[in-house]
Amino acid sequence: MTINRSDERQPGAHDRATAPASSLPSPLFRFQQGDFDVTVLSDGFIWIPDDILLSDGSAEQRASILPRLDARDGMVRPKTNIPLIRKGEDVVLIDIGAGHLYQPSDGMLADNLKRAEIDPSTVTKVVFSHAHPDHIWATLDEHGSLRYPNAEYYIGAAEWEFWMDPDYLTKMPPALHEFARGARRDLEAVKQCLVMLKAGDDVVTGLRALDTPGHTPGHLSFELAGGDGLLIAVDVANNEVVSFEHPDWRFGYDTIPELGVRTRRRLLDRAANERTKLLGYHWGYPGLGFAERHGEAFHFSPAI
Ligand SMILES: [Zn+2]
Known part of the structure:
Protein backbone atom coordinates (compact mmCIF):
# COMPACT_ATOMS: atom_id res chain seq x y z
CA MET A 1 0.00 0.00 0.00
CA THR A 2 1.28 3.46 -0.84
CA ILE A 3 1.04 5.92 1.98
CA ASN A 4 1.07 9.58 1.15
CA ARG A 5 3.80 11.18 3.17
CA SER A 6 2.07 14.51 3.21
CA ASP A 7 0.21 13.04 6.18
CA GLU A 8 2.37 15.17 8.45
CA ARG A 9 0.05 17.97 7.39
CA GLN A 10 -2.99 15.99 8.47
CA PRO A 11 -5.05 18.46 10.46
CA GLY A 12 -6.23 17.87 13.94
CA ALA A 13 -8.46 20.21 15.87
CA HIS A 14 -7.03 23.72 15.61
CA ASP A 15 -7.99 27.15 16.65
CA ARG A 16 -9.72 28.57 13.59
CA ALA A 17 -12.79 30.62 14.30
CA THR A 18 -16.06 28.71 14.39
CA ALA A 19 -18.40 29.05 11.44
CA PRO A 20 -20.68 32.05 11.70
CA ALA A 21 -24.34 31.09 11.63
CA SER A 22 -24.70 32.93 8.32
CA SER A 23 -22.42 30.37 6.65
CA LEU A 24 -25.05 27.67 7.15
CA PRO A 25 -27.04 26.99 4.00
CA SER A 26 -30.46 28.48 3.92
CA PRO A 27 -32.88 27.33 2.72
CA LEU A 28 -32.09 23.63 2.95
CA PHE A 29 -31.97 22.13 -0.51
CA ARG A 30 -34.52 19.38 -1.09
CA PHE A 31 -35.39 17.49 -4.26
CA GLN A 32 -37.12 14.37 -5.50
CA GLN A 33 -35.09 11.63 -7.17
CA GLY A 34 -37.43 8.91 -8.42
CA ASP A 35 -39.05 7.47 -5.29
CA PHE A 36 -36.48 9.12 -3.04
CA ASP A 37 -36.90 12.42 -1.26
CA VAL A 38 -33.46 13.94 -0.72
CA THR A 39 -32.56 16.84 1.56
CA VAL A 40 -28.96 18.01 1.54
CA LEU A 41 -27.92 19.00 5.04
CA SER A 42 -24.63 20.56 6.05
CA ASP A 43 -22.18 19.83 8.80
CA GLY A 44 -20.46 23.19 8.19
CA PHE A 45 -17.01 23.07 6.67
CA ILE A 46 -13.46 22.00 7.48
CA TRP A 47 -10.03 23.51 6.81
CA ILE A 48 -7.35 21.72 4.83
CA PRO A 49 -3.92 23.02 3.79
CA ASP A 50 -3.96 23.92 0.08
CA ASP A 51 -0.85 21.74 -0.42
CA ILE A 52 -3.02 18.71 0.26
CA LEU A 53 -5.17 19.56 -2.75
CA LEU A 54 -2.59 21.09 -5.08
CA SER A 55 0.68 19.30 -4.38
CA ASP A 56 0.90 17.95 -7.94
CA GLY A 57 0.26 21.38 -9.51
CA SER A 58 3.00 23.65 -10.85
CA ALA A 59 3.47 27.10 -9.29
CA GLU A 60 1.58 28.63 -12.24
CA GLN A 61 -1.28 26.17 -11.99
CA ARG A 62 -1.58 26.78 -8.26
CA ALA A 63 -1.58 30.54 -8.75
CA SER A 64 -4.40 30.35 -11.29
CA ILE A 65 -6.52 27.84 -9.33
CA LEU A 66 -6.28 29.23 -5.79
CA ILE A 85 -32.76 10.31 1.99
CA ARG A 86 -36.37 9.36 2.67
CA LYS A 87 -38.17 6.46 1.06
CA GLY A 88 -41.27 4.85 2.56
CA GLU A 89 -40.61 4.36 6.26
CA ASP A 90 -36.88 4.78 5.90
CA VAL A 91 -34.90 7.89 6.83
CA VAL A 92 -31.29 7.40 5.75
CA LEU A 93 -28.23 9.56 6.40
CA ILE A 94 -25.14 9.08 4.24
CA ASP A 95 -22.45 10.07 6.76
CA ILE A 96 -23.06 12.20 9.81
CA GLY A 97 -20.23 14.73 10.12
CA ALA A 98 -17.76 15.25 12.92
CA GLY A 99 -19.87 16.51 15.83
CA HIS A 100 -17.43 19.34 16.71
CA LEU A 101 -14.78 16.74 17.58
CA TYR A 102 -12.55 17.31 14.54
CA GLN A 103 -12.49 21.03 13.79
CA PRO A 104 -14.37 23.97 15.32
CA SER A 105 -16.16 24.74 12.04
CA ASP A 106 -17.80 21.30 11.77
CA GLY A 107 -20.60 19.75 13.80
CA MET A 108 -23.49 21.76 12.35
CA LEU A 109 -25.57 18.73 11.35
CA ALA A 110 -27.48 18.62 14.65
CA ASP A 111 -28.68 22.23 14.17
CA ASN A 112 -29.54 21.63 10.54
CA LEU A 113 -31.57 18.52 11.39
CA LYS A 114 -33.54 20.71 13.79
CA ARG A 115 -34.09 23.29 11.06
CA ALA A 116 -35.33 20.52 8.78
CA GLU A 117 -37.60 19.35 11.64
CA ILE A 118 -36.07 15.88 11.67
CA ASP A 119 -35.83 14.16 15.03
CA PRO A 120 -32.59 12.10 15.16
CA SER A 121 -34.53 9.27 16.80
CA THR A 122 -36.50 8.83 13.55
CA VAL A 123 -33.37 8.09 11.47
CA THR A 124 -33.61 4.40 10.52
CA LYS A 125 -30.25 3.93 8.76
CA VAL A 126 -26.87 5.61 9.05
CA VAL A 127 -24.48 4.73 6.24
CA PHE A 128 -20.76 5.40 6.59
CA SER A 129 -19.03 5.94 3.25
CA HIS A 130 -15.74 5.63 5.12
CA ALA A 131 -14.49 6.22 8.66
CA HIS A 132 -12.68 9.56 8.44
CA PRO A 133 -13.47 12.05 11.22
CA ASP A 134 -15.49 14.47 9.08
CA HIS A 135 -17.85 11.59 8.18
CA ILE A 136 -18.19 9.51 11.33
CA TRP A 137 -17.04 11.30 14.48
CA ALA A 138 -20.56 12.54 15.29
CA THR A 139 -21.61 8.99 16.16
CA LEU A 140 -21.63 9.71 19.91
CA ASP A 141 -22.91 12.84 21.60
CA GLU A 142 -21.11 14.68 24.41
CA HIS A 143 -22.56 12.21 26.94
CA GLY A 144 -21.29 9.18 25.03
CA SER A 145 -24.76 8.20 23.77
CA LEU A 146 -25.62 7.38 20.18
CA ARG A 147 -27.00 10.43 18.37
CA TYR A 148 -29.13 8.13 16.20
CA PRO A 149 -30.25 5.59 18.79
CA ASN A 150 -32.76 3.74 16.62
CA ALA A 151 -30.68 3.43 13.46
CA GLU A 152 -29.08 0.45 11.84
CA TYR A 153 -25.52 1.32 10.77
CA TYR A 154 -23.74 0.37 7.53
CA ILE A 155 -20.12 0.40 6.43
CA GLY A 156 -18.05 -1.32 3.75
CA ALA A 157 -16.59 -4.58 5.00
CA ALA A 158 -13.15 -3.55 3.65
CA GLU A 159 -13.37 -0.24 5.52
CA TRP A 160 -14.10 -2.01 8.79
CA GLU A 161 -11.14 -4.33 8.26
CA PHE A 162 -8.81 -1.42 7.46
CA TRP A 163 -9.51 0.48 10.66
CA MET A 164 -9.84 -2.59 12.91
CA ASP A 165 -6.64 -4.22 11.65
CA PRO A 166 -4.61 -5.05 14.79
CA ASP A 167 -1.48 -3.99 12.88
CA TYR A 168 -2.88 -0.57 11.88
CA LEU A 169 -0.75 1.34 14.38
CA THR A 170 2.47 -0.26 13.16
CA LYS A 171 1.57 0.02 9.45
CA MET A 172 0.30 3.59 9.47
CA PRO A 173 2.24 6.75 10.36
CA PRO A 174 1.66 8.31 13.81
CA ALA A 175 -0.14 11.31 12.26
CA LEU A 176 -2.98 8.93 11.34
CA HIS A 177 -3.26 7.18 14.69
CA GLU A 178 -5.78 9.70 16.04
CA PHE A 179 -8.01 8.91 13.06
CA ALA A 180 -7.88 5.21 13.94
CA ARG A 181 -8.69 5.86 17.60
CA GLY A 182 -11.76 7.86 16.55
CA ALA A 183 -12.88 5.34 13.94
CA ARG A 184 -12.52 2.45 16.40
CA ARG A 185 -14.36 4.35 19.15
CA ASP A 186 -17.33 4.99 16.83
CA LEU A 187 -17.40 1.64 15.04
CA GLU A 188 -17.21 -0.23 18.35
CA ALA A 189 -20.10 1.90 19.63
CA VAL A 190 -22.39 0.68 16.84
CA LYS A 191 -21.01 -2.85 16.47
CA GLN A 192 -24.23 -4.50 17.66
CA CYS A 193 -26.27 -2.88 14.91
CA LEU A 194 -23.67 -2.67 12.14
CA VAL A 195 -24.24 -4.15 8.69
CA MET A 196 -21.21 -4.85 6.49
CA LEU A 197 -21.70 -3.72 2.91
CA LYS A 198 -20.04 -4.89 -0.25
CA ALA A 199 -20.29 -3.39 -3.73
CA GLY A 200 -23.70 -3.94 -5.29
CA ASP A 201 -25.56 -4.24 -1.97
CA ASP A 202 -28.70 -2.16 -1.54
CA VAL A 203 -29.12 -0.20 1.70
CA VAL A 204 -32.77 0.24 0.78
CA THR A 205 -34.10 -0.89 -2.59
CA GLY A 206 -32.60 1.44 -5.20
CA LEU A 207 -29.85 2.87 -2.97
CA ARG A 208 -26.83 0.81 -3.95
CA ALA A 209 -23.23 0.73 -2.70
CA LEU A 210 -20.43 1.27 -5.25
CA ASP A 211 -16.88 0.17 -4.60
CA THR A 212 -14.71 3.33 -4.86
CA PRO A 213 -11.45 2.61 -3.02
CA GLY A 214 -8.44 4.90 -2.83
CA HIS A 215 -9.45 7.75 -0.52
CA THR A 216 -9.58 4.94 2.00
CA PRO A 217 -9.26 1.24 1.18
CA GLY A 218 -12.96 0.56 1.77
CA HIS A 219 -14.47 3.84 0.59
CA LEU A 220 -17.98 3.44 -0.83
CA SER A 221 -19.99 5.74 -3.05
CA PHE A 222 -23.70 5.27 -3.66
CA GLU A 223 -26.01 5.15 -6.61
CA LEU A 224 -29.63 6.22 -6.35
CA ALA A 225 -32.02 4.74 -8.90
CA GLY A 226 -34.92 6.68 -10.31
CA GLY A 227 -35.25 9.78 -12.43
CA ASP A 228 -32.01 10.23 -14.31
CA GLY A 229 -30.09 8.70 -11.43
CA LEU A 230 -27.76 10.20 -8.89
CA LEU A 231 -24.21 9.24 -7.95
CA ILE A 232 -23.34 10.14 -4.37
CA ASN A 238 -12.75 16.07 -3.15
CA ASN A 239 -12.99 19.45 -4.83
CA GLU A 240 -15.24 20.55 -7.67
CA VAL A 241 -12.47 22.54 -9.36
CA VAL A 242 -9.29 20.56 -8.78
CA SER A 243 -10.67 16.99 -8.86
CA PHE A 244 -12.56 17.63 -12.10
CA GLU A 245 -10.01 19.72 -13.99
CA HIS A 246 -6.99 17.74 -12.75
CA PRO A 247 -8.34 14.29 -11.89
CA ASP A 248 -4.84 12.79 -12.06
CA TRP A 249 -3.46 14.98 -9.29
CA ARG A 250 -3.02 12.95 -6.16
CA PHE A 251 -5.06 14.10 -3.19
CA GLY A 252 -2.97 14.36 -0.02
CA TYR A 253 -5.55 12.74 2.23
CA ASP A 254 -6.06 9.68 0.02
CA THR A 255 -4.70 6.59 1.77
CA ILE A 256 -3.79 5.05 -1.60
CA PRO A 257 -3.43 8.13 -3.86
CA GLU A 258 -2.76 6.31 -7.17
CA LEU A 259 -5.82 4.13 -6.65
CA GLY A 260 -7.74 7.28 -5.71
CA VAL A 261 -6.83 8.78 -9.10
CA ARG A 262 -8.01 5.68 -11.00
CA THR A 263 -11.27 5.53 -9.03
CA ARG A 264 -11.88 9.27 -9.58
CA ARG A 265 -11.36 8.94 -13.34
CA ARG A 266 -13.64 5.91 -13.48
CA LEU A 267 -16.50 7.60 -11.60
CA LEU A 268 -16.21 10.93 -13.44
CA ASP A 269 -15.97 9.10 -16.79
CA ARG A 270 -19.13 7.23 -16.01
CA ALA A 271 -20.95 10.35 -14.82
CA ALA A 272 -19.90 12.25 -17.96
CA ASN A 273 -20.80 9.40 -20.35
CA GLU A 274 -24.20 8.80 -18.77
CA ARG A 275 -24.80 12.42 -17.87
CA THR A 276 -25.66 11.31 -14.35
CA LYS A 277 -25.95 13.93 -11.66
CA LEU A 278 -23.31 13.82 -8.92
CA LEU A 279 -23.41 14.82 -5.27
CA GLY A 280 -20.06 15.60 -3.63
CA TYR A 281 -19.54 15.70 0.12
CA HIS A 282 -17.02 18.54 0.04
CA TRP A 283 -18.26 20.71 -2.85
CA GLY A 284 -20.03 24.04 -2.51
CA TYR A 285 -23.47 23.52 -1.00
CA PRO A 286 -25.55 21.62 -2.00
CA GLY A 287 -22.78 19.87 -3.94
CA LEU A 288 -24.92 18.80 -6.90
CA GLY A 289 -23.72 18.94 -10.48
CA PHE A 290 -22.57 17.22 -13.62
CA ALA A 291 -19.17 16.17 -14.94
CA GLU A 292 -18.70 17.57 -18.42
CA ARG A 293 -15.84 16.28 -20.50
CA HIS A 294 -13.20 18.90 -21.19
CA GLY A 295 -10.30 17.54 -23.23
CA GLU A 296 -8.62 14.84 -21.14
CA ALA A 297 -10.31 16.10 -18.00
CA PHE A 298 -13.68 17.40 -16.82
CA HIS A 299 -15.49 20.52 -15.85
CA PHE A 300 -17.97 20.73 -12.99
CA SER A 301 -21.33 22.10 -14.04
CA PRO A 302 -23.58 22.92 -11.05
CA ALA A 303 -27.06 21.38 -11.20
CA ILE A 304 -28.71 24.37 -9.55
ZN1 LIG B 1 -14.25 13.88 3.78
Whole structure:
Protein backbone atom coordinates (compact mmCIF):
# COMPACT_ATOMS: atom_id res chain seq x y z
CA MET A 1 0.00 0.00 0.00
CA THR A 2 1.28 3.46 -0.84
CA ILE A 3 1.04 5.92 1.98
CA ASN A 4 1.07 9.58 1.15
CA ARG A 5 3.80 11.18 3.17
CA SER A 6 2.07 14.51 3.21
CA ASP A 7 0.21 13.04 6.18
CA GLU A 8 2.37 15.17 8.45
CA ARG A 9 0.05 17.97 7.39
CA GLN A 10 -2.99 15.99 8.47
CA PRO A 11 -5.05 18.46 10.46
CA GLY A 12 -6.23 17.87 13.94
CA ALA A 13 -8.46 20.21 15.87
CA HIS A 14 -7.03 23.72 15.61
CA ASP A 15 -7.99 27.15 16.65
CA ARG A 16 -9.72 28.57 13.59
CA ALA A 17 -12.79 30.62 14.30
CA THR A 18 -16.06 28.71 14.39
CA ALA A 19 -18.40 29.05 11.44
CA PRO A 20 -20.68 32.05 11.70
CA ALA A 21 -24.34 31.09 11.63
CA SER A 22 -24.70 32.93 8.32
CA SER A 23 -22.42 30.37 6.65
CA LEU A 24 -25.05 27.67 7.15
CA PRO A 25 -27.04 26.99 4.00
CA SER A 26 -30.46 28.48 3.92
CA PRO A 27 -32.88 27.33 2.72
CA LEU A 28 -32.09 23.63 2.95
CA PHE A 29 -31.97 22.13 -0.51
CA ARG A 30 -34.52 19.38 -1.09
CA PHE A 31 -35.39 17.49 -4.26
CA GLN A 32 -37.12 14.37 -5.50
CA GLN A 33 -35.09 11.63 -7.17
CA GLY A 34 -37.43 8.91 -8.42
CA ASP A 35 -39.05 7.47 -5.29
CA PHE A 36 -36.48 9.12 -3.04
CA ASP A 37 -36.90 12.42 -1.26
CA VAL A 38 -33.46 13.94 -0.72
CA THR A 39 -32.56 16.84 1.56
CA VAL A 40 -28.96 18.01 1.54
CA LEU A 41 -27.92 19.00 5.04
CA SER A 42 -24.63 20.56 6.05
CA ASP A 43 -22.18 19.83 8.80
CA GLY A 44 -20.46 23.19 8.19
CA PHE A 45 -17.01 23.07 6.67
CA ILE A 46 -13.46 22.00 7.48
CA TRP A 47 -10.03 23.51 6.81
CA ILE A 48 -7.35 21.72 4.83
CA PRO A 49 -3.92 23.02 3.79
CA ASP A 50 -3.96 23.92 0.08
CA ASP A 51 -0.85 21.74 -0.42
CA ILE A 52 -3.02 18.71 0.26
CA LEU A 53 -5.17 19.56 -2.75
CA LEU A 54 -2.59 21.09 -5.08
CA SER A 55 0.68 19.30 -4.38
CA ASP A 56 0.90 17.95 -7.94
CA GLY A 57 0.26 21.38 -9.51
CA SER A 58 3.00 23.65 -10.85
CA ALA A 59 3.47 27.10 -9.29
CA GLU A 60 1.58 28.63 -12.24
CA GLN A 61 -1.28 26.17 -11.99
CA ARG A 62 -1.58 26.78 -8.26
CA ALA A 63 -1.58 30.54 -8.75
CA SER A 64 -4.40 30.35 -11.29
CA ILE A 65 -6.52 27.84 -9.33
CA LEU A 66 -6.28 29.23 -5.79
CA PRO A 67 -8.37 32.36 -6.47
CA ARG A 68 -11.16 30.07 -7.70
CA LEU A 69 -11.26 28.15 -4.42
CA ASP A 70 -12.67 29.16 -1.07
CA ALA A 71 -9.13 29.56 0.26
CA ARG A 72 -7.31 31.85 2.64
CA ASP A 73 -4.06 31.83 4.62
CA GLY A 74 -2.84 28.71 2.83
CA MET A 75 -5.99 26.78 3.72
CA VAL A 76 -8.98 25.64 1.66
CA ARG A 77 -12.42 25.30 3.21
CA PRO A 78 -14.21 22.19 1.91
CA LYS A 79 -17.92 22.12 2.75
CA THR A 80 -19.61 19.06 4.20
CA ASN A 81 -22.82 18.08 2.38
CA ILE A 82 -24.82 15.28 3.96
CA PRO A 83 -27.73 13.76 2.04
CA LEU A 84 -30.74 12.73 4.09
CA ILE A 85 -32.76 10.31 1.99
CA ARG A 86 -36.37 9.36 2.67
CA LYS A 87 -38.17 6.46 1.06
CA GLY A 88 -41.27 4.85 2.56
CA GLU A 89 -40.61 4.36 6.26
CA ASP A 90 -36.88 4.78 5.90
CA VAL A 91 -34.90 7.89 6.83
CA VAL A 92 -31.29 7.40 5.75
CA LEU A 93 -28.23 9.56 6.40
CA ILE A 94 -25.14 9.08 4.24
CA ASP A 95 -22.45 10.07 6.76
CA ILE A 96 -23.06 12.20 9.81
CA GLY A 97 -20.23 14.73 10.12
CA ALA A 98 -17.76 15.25 12.92
CA GLY A 99 -19.87 16.51 15.83
CA HIS A 100 -17.43 19.34 16.71
CA LEU A 101 -14.78 16.74 17.58
CA TYR A 102 -12.55 17.31 14.54
CA GLN A 103 -12.49 21.03 13.79
CA PRO A 104 -14.37 23.97 15.32
CA SER A 105 -16.16 24.74 12.04
CA ASP A 106 -17.80 21.30 11.77
CA GLY A 107 -20.60 19.75 13.80
CA MET A 108 -23.49 21.76 12.35
CA LEU A 109 -25.57 18.73 11.35
CA ALA A 110 -27.48 18.62 14.65
CA ASP A 111 -28.68 22.23 14.17
CA ASN A 112 -29.54 21.63 10.54
CA LEU A 113 -31.57 18.52 11.39
CA LYS A 114 -33.54 20.71 13.79
CA ARG A 115 -34.09 23.29 11.06
CA ALA A 116 -35.33 20.52 8.78
CA GLU A 117 -37.60 19.35 11.64
CA ILE A 118 -36.07 15.88 11.67
CA ASP A 119 -35.83 14.16 15.03
CA PRO A 120 -32.59 12.10 15.16
CA SER A 121 -34.53 9.27 16.80
CA THR A 122 -36.50 8.83 13.55
CA VAL A 123 -33.37 8.09 11.47
CA THR A 124 -33.61 4.40 10.52
CA LYS A 125 -30.25 3.93 8.76
CA VAL A 126 -26.87 5.61 9.05
CA VAL A 127 -24.48 4.73 6.24
CA PHE A 128 -20.76 5.40 6.59
CA SER A 129 -19.03 5.94 3.25
CA HIS A 130 -15.74 5.63 5.12
CA ALA A 131 -14.49 6.22 8.66
CA HIS A 132 -12.68 9.56 8.44
CA PRO A 133 -13.47 12.05 11.22
CA ASP A 134 -15.49 14.47 9.08
CA HIS A 135 -17.85 11.59 8.18
CA ILE A 136 -18.19 9.51 11.33
CA TRP A 137 -17.04 11.30 14.48
CA ALA A 138 -20.56 12.54 15.29
CA THR A 139 -21.61 8.99 16.16
CA LEU A 140 -21.63 9.71 19.91
CA ASP A 141 -22.91 12.84 21.60
CA GLU A 142 -21.11 14.68 24.41
CA HIS A 143 -22.56 12.21 26.94
CA GLY A 144 -21.29 9.18 25.03
CA SER A 145 -24.76 8.20 23.77
CA LEU A 146 -25.62 7.38 20.18
CA ARG A 147 -27.00 10.43 18.37
CA TYR A 148 -29.13 8.13 16.20
CA PRO A 149 -30.25 5.59 18.79
CA ASN A 150 -32.76 3.74 16.62
CA ALA A 151 -30.68 3.43 13.46
CA GLU A 152 -29.08 0.45 11.84
CA TYR A 153 -25.52 1.32 10.77
CA TYR A 154 -23.74 0.37 7.53
CA ILE A 155 -20.12 0.40 6.43
CA GLY A 156 -18.05 -1.32 3.75
CA ALA A 157 -16.59 -4.58 5.00
CA ALA A 158 -13.15 -3.55 3.65
CA GLU A 159 -13.37 -0.24 5.52
CA TRP A 160 -14.10 -2.01 8.79
CA GLU A 161 -11.14 -4.33 8.26
CA PHE A 162 -8.81 -1.42 7.46
CA TRP A 163 -9.51 0.48 10.66
CA MET A 164 -9.84 -2.59 12.91
CA ASP A 165 -6.64 -4.22 11.65
CA PRO A 166 -4.61 -5.05 14.79
CA ASP A 167 -1.48 -3.99 12.88
CA TYR A 168 -2.88 -0.57 11.88
CA LEU A 169 -0.75 1.34 14.38
CA THR A 170 2.47 -0.26 13.16
CA LYS A 171 1.57 0.02 9.45
CA MET A 172 0.30 3.59 9.47
CA PRO A 173 2.24 6.75 10.36
CA PRO A 174 1.66 8.31 13.81
CA ALA A 175 -0.14 11.31 12.26
CA LEU A 176 -2.98 8.93 11.34
CA HIS A 177 -3.26 7.18 14.69
CA GLU A 178 -5.78 9.70 16.04
CA PHE A 179 -8.01 8.91 13.06
CA ALA A 180 -7.88 5.21 13.94
CA ARG A 181 -8.69 5.86 17.60
CA GLY A 182 -11.76 7.86 16.55
CA ALA A 183 -12.88 5.34 13.94
CA ARG A 184 -12.52 2.45 16.40
CA ARG A 185 -14.36 4.35 19.15
CA ASP A 186 -17.33 4.99 16.83
CA LEU A 187 -17.40 1.64 15.04
CA GLU A 188 -17.21 -0.23 18.35
CA ALA A 189 -20.10 1.90 19.63
CA VAL A 190 -22.39 0.68 16.84
CA LYS A 191 -21.01 -2.85 16.47
CA GLN A 192 -24.23 -4.50 17.66
CA CYS A 193 -26.27 -2.88 14.91
CA LEU A 194 -23.67 -2.67 12.14
CA VAL A 195 -24.24 -4.15 8.69
CA MET A 196 -21.21 -4.85 6.49
CA LEU A 197 -21.70 -3.72 2.91
CA LYS A 198 -20.04 -4.89 -0.25
CA ALA A 199 -20.29 -3.39 -3.73
CA GLY A 200 -23.70 -3.94 -5.29
CA ASP A 201 -25.56 -4.24 -1.97
CA ASP A 202 -28.70 -2.16 -1.54
CA VAL A 203 -29.12 -0.20 1.70
CA VAL A 204 -32.77 0.24 0.78
CA THR A 205 -34.10 -0.89 -2.59
CA GLY A 206 -32.60 1.44 -5.20
CA LEU A 207 -29.85 2.87 -2.97
CA ARG A 208 -26.83 0.81 -3.95
CA ALA A 209 -23.23 0.73 -2.70
CA LEU A 210 -20.43 1.27 -5.25
CA ASP A 211 -16.88 0.17 -4.60
CA THR A 212 -14.71 3.33 -4.86
CA PRO A 213 -11.45 2.61 -3.02
CA GLY A 214 -8.44 4.90 -2.83
CA HIS A 215 -9.45 7.75 -0.52
CA THR A 216 -9.58 4.94 2.00
CA PRO A 217 -9.26 1.24 1.18
CA GLY A 218 -12.96 0.56 1.77
CA HIS A 219 -14.47 3.84 0.59
CA LEU A 220 -17.98 3.44 -0.83
CA SER A 221 -19.99 5.74 -3.05
CA PHE A 222 -23.70 5.27 -3.66
CA GLU A 223 -26.01 5.15 -6.61
CA LEU A 224 -29.63 6.22 -6.35
CA ALA A 225 -32.02 4.74 -8.90
CA GLY A 226 -34.92 6.68 -10.31
CA GLY A 227 -35.25 9.78 -12.43
CA ASP A 228 -32.01 10.23 -14.31
CA GLY A 229 -30.09 8.70 -11.43
CA LEU A 230 -27.76 10.20 -8.89
CA LEU A 231 -24.21 9.24 -7.95
CA ILE A 232 -23.34 10.14 -4.37
CA ALA A 233 -19.59 10.37 -4.91
CA VAL A 234 -18.68 11.33 -1.34
CA ASP A 235 -14.85 11.78 -1.27
CA VAL A 236 -13.91 10.28 -4.65
CA ALA A 237 -13.57 13.81 -6.03
CA ASN A 238 -12.75 16.07 -3.15
CA ASN A 239 -12.99 19.45 -4.83
CA GLU A 240 -15.24 20.55 -7.67
CA VAL A 241 -12.47 22.54 -9.36
CA VAL A 242 -9.29 20.56 -8.78
CA SER A 243 -10.67 16.99 -8.86
CA PHE A 244 -12.56 17.63 -12.10
CA GLU A 245 -10.01 19.72 -13.99
CA HIS A 246 -6.99 17.74 -12.75
CA PRO A 247 -8.34 14.29 -11.89
CA ASP A 248 -4.84 12.79 -12.06
CA TRP A 249 -3.46 14.98 -9.29
CA ARG A 250 -3.02 12.95 -6.16
CA PHE A 251 -5.06 14.10 -3.19
CA GLY A 252 -2.97 14.36 -0.02
CA TYR A 253 -5.55 12.74 2.23
CA ASP A 254 -6.06 9.68 0.02
CA THR A 255 -4.70 6.59 1.77
CA ILE A 256 -3.79 5.05 -1.60
CA PRO A 257 -3.43 8.13 -3.86
CA GLU A 258 -2.76 6.31 -7.17
CA LEU A 259 -5.82 4.13 -6.65
CA GLY A 260 -7.74 7.28 -5.71
CA VAL A 261 -6.83 8.78 -9.10
CA ARG A 262 -8.01 5.68 -11.00
CA THR A 263 -11.27 5.53 -9.03
CA ARG A 264 -11.88 9.27 -9.58
CA ARG A 265 -11.36 8.94 -13.34
CA ARG A 266 -13.64 5.91 -13.48
CA LEU A 267 -16.50 7.60 -11.60
CA LEU A 268 -16.21 10.93 -13.44
CA ASP A 269 -15.97 9.10 -16.79
CA ARG A 270 -19.13 7.23 -16.01
CA ALA A 271 -20.95 10.35 -14.82
CA ALA A 272 -19.90 12.25 -17.96
CA ASN A 273 -20.80 9.40 -20.35
CA GLU A 274 -24.20 8.80 -18.77
CA ARG A 275 -24.80 12.42 -17.87
CA THR A 276 -25.66 11.31 -14.35
CA LYS A 277 -25.95 13.93 -11.66
CA LEU A 278 -23.31 13.82 -8.92
CA LEU A 279 -23.41 14.82 -5.27
CA GLY A 280 -20.06 15.60 -3.63
CA TYR A 281 -19.54 15.70 0.12
CA HIS A 282 -17.02 18.54 0.04
CA TRP A 283 -18.26 20.71 -2.85
CA GLY A 284 -20.03 24.04 -2.51
CA TYR A 285 -23.47 23.52 -1.00
CA PRO A 286 -25.55 21.62 -2.00
CA GLY A 287 -22.78 19.87 -3.94
CA LEU A 288 -24.92 18.80 -6.90
CA GLY A 289 -23.72 18.94 -10.48
CA PHE A 290 -22.57 17.22 -13.62
CA ALA A 291 -19.17 16.17 -14.94
CA GLU A 292 -18.70 17.57 -18.42
CA ARG A 293 -15.84 16.28 -20.50
CA HIS A 294 -13.20 18.90 -21.19
CA GLY A 295 -10.30 17.54 -23.23
CA GLU A 296 -8.62 14.84 -21.14
CA ALA A 297 -10.31 16.10 -18.00
CA PHE A 298 -13.68 17.40 -16.82
CA HIS A 299 -15.49 20.52 -15.85
CA PHE A 300 -17.97 20.73 -12.99
CA SER A 301 -21.33 22.10 -14.04
CA PRO A 302 -23.58 22.92 -11.05
CA ALA A 303 -27.06 21.38 -11.20
CA ILE A 304 -28.71 24.37 -9.55
ZN1 LIG B 1 -14.25 13.88 3.78
